[in-house]
Amino acid sequence: MTFNADILIHPGLGNSGPQHWQSIWEKQFNFTRVEQQDWETPVCSDWVKTLNDYVKRYDPANVILVGHSLACAAIAYWARQYNIGIKGAFLVAPSDTEADSYPTGTSGFTPMPLGKLPFKSITVISNNDFYVTPERAHLFADSWGSEVVNIGDAGHINVSANYGDWNEGLDLLKKLDTGY
Structure with a gap:
């Protein structure tokens, strides 16, 4: 499988370890990881x-962001602040930063951003x-204007x-890369 877009991997809280699908994809396809200064108390x-x-290093029209967990909220906040029309975003397992089950130690990720994203x-x-x-x-996906894919338990x-x-995730990412 090959990709035409510039794929930027953005892990969530704690970063993604070597066995995580984001890290595997990064290595397998030479995707770029967005390296944050603080993964534990962001x-x-x-x-x-x-x-x-990171996005400014590329032609935004050719960038796909791949966010997991807390990174989904970060991408939605980024879209609200900068309103840049990138090629797309693949948002996996968005965490609810307002939920009682959400870990403590993060700052500024509430309330959850619910504006429509200016990209697929x-x-x-x-x-x-x-x-x-x-x-x-x-609710998050609908507010963002995302296609929702529920993969069960x-x-x-x-x-x-x-x-x-x-x-299966790579197949979904390829859909964004080819423009559906």
């Missing part, structure tokens, strides 16, 4: 600025994600839920 405005610095997006959700209910995940769609290579 500040939203810092993440948004860093993300924008696919939001992948699960029925049993500890960090977001299916109803809230649908997939937990947080990470290593602990047995998502390593995740070829």
Whole structure:
């Protein structure tokens, strides 16, 4: 599988370890990881600025952002602040930063951004994600104008839920790359 877009991988809280599908894809396809200064106690405005610095390195019209968990909120905040028409965003397992189950230590990621994104997006959700209910995940995706893909009982769609290579996710990412 080949990709025409410039793919920027943006992990969530704690970064993505070597067995995470984001890290596997990064290595396999030479995607670029957005390297944040603080993965453990992030500040939203810092993440948004860093993300924008990465996007500016490329032709925005050819950029696809691949966000997991907290990165989905960061991408939505980035879109609201900069309103740049990128090629698309692949948003996986968006965490609900307003939920009681959300870990402490982040700053500025509430309330959840609910504005329509100025680019195509696919939001992948699960029925049993500890960090977001299916109803809230649908609310986020609908507000963002995303295509919603529910992959069933997939937990947080990470290593602990047995998502390593995740070829089905690559097929969805390819849809964004080819413009559907």
